[in-house]
Amino acid sequence: MTSGAADLFWFKSSHSGSQGDDCVEIAIAEQAVHVRDSKDVTRPSFAVGRDGWDWFVRFASEQ
Structure with missing residues (x-):
């Protein structure tokens, strides 16, 4: 997949420190x-495909 990164709205988790x-x-x-x-x-x-991302988030939240 190509990213087209310049056209995207990027954000960090609110749990990220400063x-x-x-x-x-x-x-x-x-x-x-x-x-x-x-x-x-x-x-x-x-x-990452949306299904793959959903799987990753579920896995990470169980750890």
């Missing part, structure tokens, strides 16, 4: 969730 911690940003699009490094937004992002 001390420059390691974090990712996500942008939700119609068919995918895009993920990038919040400390270096010039690097390429990657996209």
